[in-house]
Amino acid sequence: MMFDGGDNNTQEMMSVTGISTTKTKNNNKRRFSDQQIKSLELMFESETRLEPVKKLEVAKELGLHPRQVAIWFQNKRARWKSKQLEQDYSILQANYNILASKLESLKKEKQGLVIQLQKLNHLLKKPEEEGQCCEQVTSMNSIDGESDQGEGVKSDSEGQLSLSMERSEHALGGVSDDDSGTKIDCFGLQEKLNFISMAEPADGSLTSSEEWQSFDSDGLFDRYSSGYEWWDFWS
DNA sequence: TCCACACTTGTTTTTACCTCA
DNA sequence: GGTGAGGTAAAAACAAGTGTG
Numbered sequence: 001m002m003f004d005g006g007d008n009n010t011q012e013m014m015s016v017t018g019i020s021t022t023k024t025k026n027n028n029k030r031r032f033s034d035q036q037i038k039s040l041e042l043m044f045e046s047e048t049r050l051e052p053v054k055k056l057e058v059a060k061e062l063g064l065h066p067r068q069v070a071i072w073f074q075n076k077r078a079r080w081k082s083k084q085l086e087q088d089y090s091i092l093q094a095n096y097n098i099l100a101s102k103l104e105s106l107k108k109e110k111q112g113l114v115i116q117l118q119k120l121n122h123l124l125k126k127p128e129e130e131g132q133c134c135e136q137v138t139s140m141n142s143i144d145g146e147s148d149q150g151e152g153v154k155s156d157s158e159g160q161l162s163l164s165m166e167r168s169e170h171a172l173g174g175v176s177d178d179d180s181g182t183k184i185d186c187f188g189l190q191e192k193l194n195f196i197s198m199a200e201p202a203d204g205s206l207t208s209s210e211e212w213q214s215f216d217s218d219g220l221f222d223r224y225s226s227g228y229e230w231w232d233f234w235s
Numbered sequence: 236t237c238c239a240c241a242c243t244t245g246t247t248t249t250t251a252c253c254t255c256a
Numbered sequence: 257g258g259t260g261a262g263g264t265a266a267a268a269a270c271a272a273g274t275g276t277g
Contacts, residue, residue, distance in 0.1 A: 031247070031270065049239090071272060074239070079269090 032072070036062045040069070044076050 032040070039062055043050070050058065050073055059066040 068271080070238090072270095075271070077239090078241080 032062075032064070036064065040072055040076070044073065044080075048077055048080070049073065 039058075043058060050069065055066050055069050058064075059069045062069070
């Protein structure tokens with residue numbers, strides 16, 4: 001406590017109810033003695049609320065009014081709560097910073113992949129322009145005929161990119177159809193990246209459960225699980 | 236009616252800064 | 257110029273009051 005400073009010793013103490021006070025005209029508010037505080041703190045550690053009977057006991061023991069004990073516990077709970085809030089805030093802020101930096105690095109990674117894709121597309125277009133893949137392209141179009149109306153409807157430029165990508169997949173030996181979700185991400189055209197549905201990177205760094213658990217080392221999220229969700233704190 | 240909580244008030248203590256011998 | 261004592265304003269901590277559910 002801050003009030004253990006040396007000046008306290010030099011101040012004139014009165015001992016009416018074991019409460020320390022200074023020489024002033026108005027002694028409405030007297031600080032409790034160190035011993036009283038110590039006992040109250042000790043009790044608060046074991047139980048943050050006092051039963052009425054226990055309250056009377058404590059008051060008698062410390063030479064205080066039961067109301068004083070009740071108020072002390074009330075104020076203590078309030079102080080404890082605000083302290084707790086401060087701690088929770090710093091934890092959340094730290095976690096946010098970690099996530100933000102991960103998002104940034106993922107964005108960069110994504111950008112790199114998009115550039116790589118564009119380069120590959122460029123390379124693949126060259127043979128087409130020389131008329132070497134005409135038949136293959138025709139057959140591809142017939143296979144994907146329905147996709148123009150279905151799930152993969154995109155803007156012209158996107159559509160072109162998507163089509164050439166699929167061509168490249170076939171030309172390179174194929175990528176499984178299960179990758180369709182990843183494909184969409186790879187084309188890099190969903191600017192509003194969604195944390196939850198975000199495609200997992202190759203090393204699984206973001207979505208591994210261990211990583212996520214480490215954000216909650218203090219059980220912070222557990223504490224808010226009744227009524228709050230983590231996104232409530234997202235601003 | 237009693238109790239706990241949030242918010243406020245009034246007092247005390249601590250801290251930081253300044254002046255002066 | 258460096259240092260310690262004394263004064264002072266602002267900030268922090270505290271006990272208690274008030275209003276409300």
